[in-house]
Structures are given as C-alpha cells and as structure tokens.
Amino acid sequence: MRNDQLTLAPARGPSGPRNGRALPPWVSTTALLMPTYGWLTIAVFLPLLTMFAFSFLSATPMGKAPIVFTLKQYRAFFDQPYLVGIGITSLLIGFWTTLICAILGFLAAVALVRSTFGKTREMLLILILLPFWTNGLVRVFSWTMVLRENGFLDSLLHMVAPDAGSIGFLYTRYAIVVGLVHGYLPYMILTCYIALVTIDDAIIEAAASLGARWWTILFKILLPLAAPGLISGAVLTFVPVIGSFMEPRILGGRVGVTMGTVIEDQFTQAFNWPLGASLSFTLLAVVLAIFATFSGVLRRGTAA
Amino acid sequence: MTNVKVNSVAKTYGTTPVLADITTEFADGSFTSLLGPSGSGKTTLLRIIAGFIKPDQGLVMIGNNDVTDVPVWGRNIGMMFQSYALFPHMTIAQNVAFGLERRGIRGAEARRQVDRALEMVRLPGFGDRTPKQLSGGQQQRVALARAIVIKPSVLLLDEPLSALDRRLRQEMQVELLRIQRESGLTTIFVTHDQEEALTLSDKVAILDKGRIVQIGEPETVYEKPLTRFSAEFLGDSNFLTGAVEDGAVRLADGSLIKSTSILPATGSTVTLAIRPEKMAIASGSTAENSIKARITTVIYAGPVLSYHLETADGLPLKLFAQNRDGTVLKEGDEISLTWSAQHTVAVAD
Amino acid sequence: MKSLGRFYLIATLVFLYTPILVMMAMGFNESQLYELPFTFSTRWYDALWNNKILLTAGMNSIIIALITSVVATALGTMASVALSRRTFRGKSLLQLMLLPPIAIPWLITGTAMLIFFYWSGIGRGMHALLIGHVALAIPYVVLVVGTGFRTIRADLEEAAMSLGSTPVHAFFSVTLPLLYPSILGAALFAFAVSLDQFVISYFLATPGYTTLPVQIYSSIRKGFTPEINAISTVLLLGSMTVILIFARFAKPGDTRDKR
Numbered sequence: 001m002r003n004d005q006l007t008l009a010p011a012r013g014p015s016g017p018r019n020g021r022a023l024p025p026w027v028s029t030t031a032l033l034m035p036t037y038g039w040l041t042i043a044v045f046l047p048l049l050t051m052f053a054f055s056f057l058s059a060t061p062m063g064k065a066p067i068v069f070t071l072k073q074y075r076a077f078f079d080q081p082y083l084v085g086i087g088i089t090s091l092l093i094g095f096w097t098t099l100i101c102a103i104l105g106f107l108a109a110v111a112l113v114r115s116t117f118g119k120t121r122e123m124l125l126i127l128i129l130l131p132f133w134t135n136g137l138v139r140v141f142s143w144t145m146v147l148r149e150n151g152f153l154d155s156l157l158h159m160v161a162p163d164a165g166s167i168g169f170l171y172t173r174y175a176i177v178v179g180l181v182h183g184y185l186p187y188m189i190l191t192c193y194i195a196l197v198t199i200d201d202a203i204i205e206a207a208a209s210l211g212a213r214w215w216t217i218l219f220k221i222l223l224p225l226a227a228p229g230l231i232s233g234a235v236l237t238f239v240p241v242i243g244s245f246m247e248p249r250i251l252g253g254r255v256g257v258t259m260g261t262v263i264e265d266q267f268t269q270a271f272n273w274p275l276g277a278s279l280s281f282t283l284l285a286v287v288l289a290i291f292a293t294f295s296g297v298l299r300r301g302t303a304a
Numbered sequence: 305m306t307n308v309k310v311n312s313v314a315k316t317y318g319t320t321p322v323l324a325d326i327t328t329e330f331a332d333g334s335f336t337s338l339l340g341p342s343g344s345g346k347t348t349l350l351r352i353i354a355g356f357i358k359p360d361q362g363l364v365m366i367g368n369n370d371v372t373d374v375p376v377w378g379r380n381i382g383m384m385f386q387s388y389a390l391f392p393h394m395t396i397a398q399n400v401a402f403g404l405e406r407r408g409i410r411g412a413e414a415r416r417q418v419d420r421a422l423e424m425v426r427l428p429g430f431g432d433r434t435p436k437q438l439s440g441g442q443q444q445r446v447a448l449a450r451a452i453v454i455k456p457s458v459l460l461l462d463e464p465l466s467a468l469d470r471r472l473r474q475e476m477q478v479e480l481l482r483i484q485r486e487s488g489l490t491t492i493f494v495t496h497d498q499e500e501a502l503t504l505s506d507k508v509a510i511l512d513k514g515r516i517v518q519i520g521e522p523e524t525v526y527e528k529p530l531t532r533f534s535a536e537f538l539g540d541s542n543f544l545t546g547a548v549e550d551g552a553v554r555l556a557d558g559s560l561i562k563s564t565s566i567l568p569a570t571g572s573t574v575t576l577a578i579r580p581e582k583m584a585i586a587s588g589s590t591a592e593n594s595i596k597a598r599i600t601t602v603i604y605a606g607p608v609l610s611y612h613l614e615t616a617d618g619l620p621l622k623l624f625a626q627n628r629d630g631t632v633l634k635e636g637d638e639i640s641l642t643w644s645a646q647h648t649v650a651v652a653d
Numbered sequence: 654m655k656s657l658g659r660f661y662l663i664a665t666l667v668f669l670y671t672p673i674l675v676m677m678a679m680g681f682n683e684s685q686l687y688e689l690p691f692t693f694s695t696r697w698y699d700a701l702w703n704n705k706i707l708l709t710a711g712m713n714s715i716i717i718a719l720i721t722s723v724v725a726t727a728l729g730t731m732a733s734v735a736l737s738r739r740t741f742r743g744k745s746l747l748q749l750m751l752l753p754p755i756a757i758p759w760l761i762t763g764t765a766m767l768i769f770f771y772w773s774g775i776g777r778g779m780h781a782l783l784i785g786h787v788a789l790a791i792p793y794v795v796l797v798v799g800t801g802f803r804t805i806r807a808d809l810e811e812a813a814m815s816l817g818s819t820p821v822h823a824f825f826s827v828t829l830p831l832l833y834p835s836i837l838g839a840a841l842f843a844f845a846v847s848l849d850q851f852v853i854s855y856f857l858a859t860p861g862y863t864t865l866p867v868q869i870y871s872s873i874r875k876g877f878t879p880e881i882n883a884i885s886t887v888l889l890l891g892s893m894t895v896i897l898i899f900a901r902f903a904k905p906g907d908t909r910d911k912r
Binding site: 025026028029032033035036037039040042043044045046047048050051054061104107108110111112114115116124126127128130131133134135136137138139141142143144145146150151152155182185186189236239240242243244245246249250260263264267268273276277280281283284287291 | 655656657658659661662665666668669670671672673675676679687688689727728729731732734735736739741747750751753754756757758759760761762764765766767768769770772773784785787788791795845848849851852856866869870873874877881882885888889892893896897900
C-alpha cells in the first residue's frame, strides 16, 4: 500500500469523514449546568436568602400585626437568657458525640485496616456503612426499644440479676448522645478508613524494625496520618449534631431541649418564624465558621 | 502526497510559552521522532497536529490542505495513545471497525478490512475478544490496527510504548517499524526515550523549551550535535570550553584542542563536545587531541567499562571503553585520554 | 493484635445492629406494650394492611422517591458532564455550590424552604417536597457520576475523535455506555436519599399529604404501637436493599481503586 492509494479510501471530503462544526463550548456547558443550578437556586439558595431577610422581621407576616424591620430577633440571646443555656447544651451534646465517635471510629478504622483484608474487609465496611444510609428516624426510634424502662437493656440485666432495678436511661442526655453516636459512627469510621487505607504497610514495618511498639505505632504513626480523616469526620459529625432535633426530641423527652428543638418549635408550635429564622441563621453562622476553619483539611480529606 | 507541515506554530498557556514559533516539515512516508524532556513541548506539538489543541498562531498542513481550523474528527489522522485507549465496552473487532464506521464502511467490507488490519499486527482471529482479555502488548497492537485501518493521512504516536516492559517494547519497536514501512504512512512519534528515537526514526527532532533545537537523521544528530543541549540529551557528552586560537581551541590548562568543526572568530569562547566512547586511553601513539585526567569512579558493566574522571582543573569527564582484554583500571589512576579532531564538535551553548 | 481488632469490629457491629434488630423483633411481638416474654405474632403487620394513613404515606414516599430519582439523575448527570469534562471559569465555585444541600444541617435548609415556599406562593405539599428532595439528591448524583467519570480516561473520547467522531458522537458511543453503571448507581442513591428524607419533608408536608418518615415521627410523638415497628422494619429493609444494590455498582469508600 502506498499513500497515493490510501487517499482513495472512501473518506467524506478531502480531509476526513465529517467537517462538522460544534457550537461554541460555552453554550453547551451552560445548557448542561443551567437545570441543576437553577433548581438549587430555587430550592436552596433563595430560601436561605429569604430566611435571612425574615430573621429581621418583627413578627411572622401571617396575621394583621404591622411588620417592621428589627434586630430584636438576634437580641433574643440577651432577652431570653435560657437560650444561652440551650445553646451550651447543644454544643456539649455535639462535643461529646463527636469525641466518642472520633475515638470509637478511629479504633474501628485501625482495626479494619490492620486486622482485615480483601473480601472480609469489603463486607465489614458495607455492613458498617449500611445503617448510615437508612432512615435516621427509624434508628433513633429503635433506641427507645433498647433504653426504655423494661426495654432490651433491662431484659439483658434481669437475665443476669433478676432482682436488679432498671438501668434504662431513656429520656436523658446520655440517651441523646448514644443515639447520635449510633447515627454518625459509621461516617467517622469511613473517613478515618479512607485516610488510613492509603498508608503503606512498609511504613509500619519500618517503624517496627526501628523498635516501635504497638502503642507508638498507634499514636505516633497511625493517628497523625489519620488526622485529616479524623478532622473531616469530626466536622461532618459535629455540624449535623448541633442542628439535630428529632434525636433530642425522641430520646431526650423533656430534657431534650436543644437549639434544634427550639427552632423546630418556632416553626411548628410557636409560629414565631422570624425568631426561628434568626436562630437558624445563628446556627448557620456557627456551621459556616466551622467549615471555614477546617476548609483546608476538608478539601484534602475529601480529595484523599 | 501526505507530508505534514507546520508553519510558525506557537502556543502559550497563560503566560508560559509551550511552543515558540515552530516551522518544520515531515516528509511523505517518513518516520520522525519528537524527542525531548517533559515540558519541552513535544506532546503539545503532536496534539496541535492532531487537532486536539488549537495553536495561538501558525498553520498546520496535512498534504495540500490547511487543517488549522479543521477539528480532530475531520483531519483523517491515526493516533496511538500512551494508555492504548481501547474502548473497554467493545470487542477488538468493534474497536478496529469504529473508525471505518465513521467513514461509512460497514458490513462485509468493514469485516474484511478489520481482519486484514488484525493480520497486519499479527493478531488474526482476536476480533471477538474484549480488550480486558488481552495483554498490554496485544492491546497496543490492536490500538495500532485501529489507527491504521482507516488509512489515515498521518500516523501520530504519543509515547505508545512507554507503558510496556523493556523486552516487549523492543519487540513492538520492530513491529512498528515493519508496519510503518509496509504502509508507508507519514509517522510522527513522541518519545522521551533516546534509544527508541534513534532506532526507529528516519529523522529525529530534538525539542527544548518549546523549540526544535535540531532536526536531522539520527546519525547526524548524534555525531554532529548543534547545541550543548542536544549533545547532552541524546547520548552522553564531555564538554571542554576554551578560546579559539589559530584554528584550534586553547583550554584553560594551556593545551590546544583541534576540531574539524567550523570554529568562530579567533579569541571568542567556544564549547566542544566529545562523545565518551570516542575517547581512548593513550598508549604510545596518540590521536590529534589528548588530555590528562584521574579516574574517580569505575563502573563495570560487562561489555563496556565506564570511567568517571577528573582533570587537574576539576573538570569532570566520562570515558566508555570496550572491555577487550579484561583489564580494568583502578580509581585514582592517572591516565591520558586521546581522541581525534573529527570527533570534536563545536556546539552552541 | 489481629484477633483483638476483629473482636472490636464485631463489638462495633453489635452496637450498630442491636437496636435495629430489637426494633424489628418487637414488630413481631404480640404485646402492644412491648412486654416480654416474646410471643411471635404477625398481628402488627396485619394491622398495617388496614392502616390507610400509613399505607398512603408509604405510597407517597415511594412516588416521590421515584420522581426524585429520575429528575435528580437527569439533571445531576448533565451537570456532571460539564463539571467533569469541561474547563471553564468559575468551576470551583460551582462545585462548592453543591455542598450546602449536603453539608448545612437539614433543619436549616428545611426551615428556609418553608419560609421561602410560603412567602413566594409555592406553598407546601407534594410539589414542594419534590423541589426539596431533588435539590438534596442532585449533589449526590453529581458526586457519584463524577466518580464514574474519573474511572473513564479522557483519552478514550480523544481516541474516538481521532477516528472521526464528533465530540457528541464520542460522548454517546464511548463515554455514556461506560457511565451507565454509575448513572444507575446514582439513580438508586437518589432514590434512597429521598426515601429516607425526613427533616425537609417534615417542614414541607401538609396534614393531607405526608410521607412515611413524617407519619412515623408524628406517631412516635403521639405514643406508638408495634405497628410503627412493623412499618419501620419495612422501610429499613427497603432502603437497605436499595443501598446494597447501589454498593454493587459503586463500592462506597473504595472508589480510589477504580481511578
């Protein structure tokens, strides 16, 4: 075959099959992006902006009362000091939940990486993550079966010691924390696992060959290397926890008053939407501050 | 006639120029290697010829057609990628037939051409398999078959052998050369492997910082490097710097080095390049040039001995010697090196 | 050390699954007040069949999840094509804009939607729920499909174009077939996200139009019967099935191997 013969190939046009011209790329790019971002604007961004505006109103614009712009909703923390206490409760619940999740989750991730491999590991990972993607409400509800008086926990106890009293602690803050830990532990395990699984075995072998014992390996090697996973897991636990309301409601009963339940009440019981909006926005400010603080780690954590 | 011409092609990304005003021609049926370090612009040049990148200025001609504004899919090129880029969801036959289908060739005629292309790459009867079932080398052959079955005007190869192991790579080099000769396709081959470039090509173009610093037949480029960069990038070189004096070069230590190269005006500074294998250890009779040096490192590589040396001025030198009689010099030995004026090439810095 | 690690993992699984299993078991217990000893009975499941309110809510949930899945997958896949394969200015901002629906507590997003939908006249009910659910599912779709894109080398499309395909033809003949598993996975994921969504639904539902989780919540608050255990079990098993099917398409937490 020579080239002059090759040009006899039935190509369309002198230089190839089709001289089709595409639209300018920005046209199709915009067309591809428009529906998604239009939708998000209507469903998320405009609502957040509207809520921000609402938080400056003097009352819910439903009745006949005249509406004026005011900062009073943001003064609520000073006018109604009990809100400060509730805020602190929320932060404490968030703190303990995150801490317990971090410890349990990190250890579980270490165990996954160091004690399992292959199909077993894959299956364990799926089993751990499975509850995370099921209905949170149902999982919280299921804890009431365990923690209530004469619940599953008590039944277990009475099998060992039939005369013992009740150790059920439903409707306490401990119950709230247990339920929340149960909800977010799988996520913490996942983020720590993703950070740990990239660690080369040789690093640990090198440390061991240098005389490091297991606790040195755990604290001096695995913990620092898992830090990005731990931090992103902690942020992504803490943030939803301080915004939670059904867990405190169901597991905390009367003691389960948190920022989340107070905000819920403003919208479903008290119908003080401006106060609810200002509280929501205060919460959002806290959330955004946390994200801003850890944005570097989060970006690396999710890119890992 | 399907030669490829690029005329004053330039490309800048942001403020970094990647290609600066390249003008060259790839002759009909020739095999040209674009050789250079990463970042030299060799891949950019190939992708401009392919049409994946639009040059900021200049023309690309394939045959007699100006294709500068023709998109990739209208250029009738055959391209091989570093990763093979076989379509994993298609069989081998479907892969090879893909380009034919785009040209309206279907059915029995397509099958006939696919079979012939697979025969050409020595994979007859592999049509029903999937890429996953093939080894790396076999996938590479399929990629080649897919690129040539459409009878492209030009075959563009983007480091297609770099993912293969050494033995397989050498096998594929032979194969590639055979198929290129048989098909007579104008071929442009990007590589950073100098040996590969020398073995395969009719012409080697050496790129540095977005420019073609030298283009020519492999022997010419190797024996007569034009610049210090091409002397260094293609093979090894020793460099001596001195002032031109009486048609020769006076080094700092006073010795006079002769060269058959055309030297600049008397008094100007010039760099001379000498290949390490062109030097010999002086024993009695000496060639035109000689220099004294002390051995610092001895590398014994079986058939070849390679010595690292240092002159009294601290200038590092290399010497490759055939292992003829099994004598190996020792570190610290003072020796005299000798070489001819014909192998002393004046290069630009 | 290895056996200690395995023991710890088993303990973790026990912690994660005990309440769920207890809850499920209680749905099969005769006693209305969850009293032991355990007496097997399907009376709560029988009662479920006659509970129009729960069944309607369940049906609503499934319909909303189906529509959400289709719409979010279509929209999210389109956006993912642009975000994965195009270069343009402001791309990182657009990627950042996908985060609020996932990262901001749903309580905030939900109450914000309630305010905006009320104020703008969109109102509450099925259409409002759909707007909210699709918005929450889109980022997950973009994420899952984007991960799929990363497993497909860009040079496959280039190879197709070098053989004569226009970009559109290259996308439909090469990229899309390879992307199907990811798109299907994303659709399943969007379905699960919508099916399990409670917080947003809670604020956007009306007394006449609720979803299953909203109905379960109000039942729990009113004082519950094992009927709730029964419907919860069904919901849980349903979403677990969807997620397990999803896991077959895209292994969660194990995406790096495919890149």
